[in-house]
Amino acid sequence: MAALQLSVKNPEQAADHAEQVVISAGGYVASAAEGVGAQNLPTPSTSADATESSETGVSPLTLPMASAAVNTDQALLLLRVPPSKLDSVLAALAGTGSVSFRTQSETDVTGQVADVNSRIASAQASLTELRGMIDKAASMNDLISLEQALAGRESDLESLEAQQRALSDQTGYATVTVGYYEPAAAAVPTTPAAHHNAFVTALDDGWHALVATFRVILVVLGWLLPFAVVVALLWWPVRRLSRRTWWRPRPGDRTE
Known part of the structure; x- marks a missing residue:
């Protein structure tokens, strides 16, 4: 009985590779679960692919909590491997990623x-x-x-x-629990260069905003200019007429 947990770039692809390795070694996949977040294998009684598992009572070993982000892909497999091929299968599986947990034990029945x-x-x-x-x-x-x-x-x-x-199944097949998970993205450290780049980016954004504002102002002035010309043409004669009316001599006014 053995358990293996690995950090890989693509858990689904790694699970497919594990299945090929086990079948090539003369074993089979008793049950599997793939998806986003932590995965749990179905119980032998509800697993469609675990007819032999329901008879033998095979159950997976418990793996530690994977150090992955909540929304990352993960996969969990329960494999049955001929005992003579156990070491070679574990070596092949371990080469597909970074091993974060591994355990192996033997039971004499x-x-x-x-x-x-x-x-x-x-x-x-x-x-x-x-x-x-x-x-x-x-x-x-x-x-x-x-x-x-x-x-x-x-x-x-x-x-x-x-x-x-x-x-008979225990002596004929070894049980291997394999867990794959996609590691969380590493945080990018903040450096002086990053601060400088942020300042330059902000300055560039401010300049573009200023240019855009002037463009808007020019567009508004261009739209208002024809109306301003018409208003000026109408306002000038009206002003002249109003001044003449204001300064017209009234009867009885004395002129020198």
Whole structure:
């Protein structure tokens, strides 16, 4: 069992590459989740691609919180890899980005396999014995009792066989949880040159604004000029006429 978390430029593309690597090694993708923000794998019972996973109870290892922005792309995969190819697969996956977390452990299930196999053999022998006793039942009560015992033993056998399949899958495939995330954009440090560039930019913007203002003023003056000429032409005779009327001598005024 292993877990790997990597920072990559394109999580979706990295996830596609991981799938190709695993399939080439003879494994398969049990489940996967891709999208914006932290991803969670579906449970085995709801995953459409995890039929074997639902039987074996395979679950992903928990990865640490990725140091990524909230709205960045992320991907999470649950891979099943043949144990003999585990190291080569992990090396291939680690080469696709910057590894931020990695863990690997081994679980010895040899004793569990032997125990389950022994219990299955005992259950099968018990079922054979019960079926023989049913054929020789002397009364209806004995028959009903034996059939109830048979049903219970059959249920126990099915449970043991499920455990056997799970252990067989564990010994046949190693579980690898792989998480990809796009790192947050690094903040650009402020430098004296940046301050200088900001001043020059502001000065340039101010100059363009001043030129634009003068242009607007000239446009307004150009629009008003014809009206000003007409008003001046009309105002001059009116002014002359009003002055003559004002200075006209009245009867009785003395003139020298």
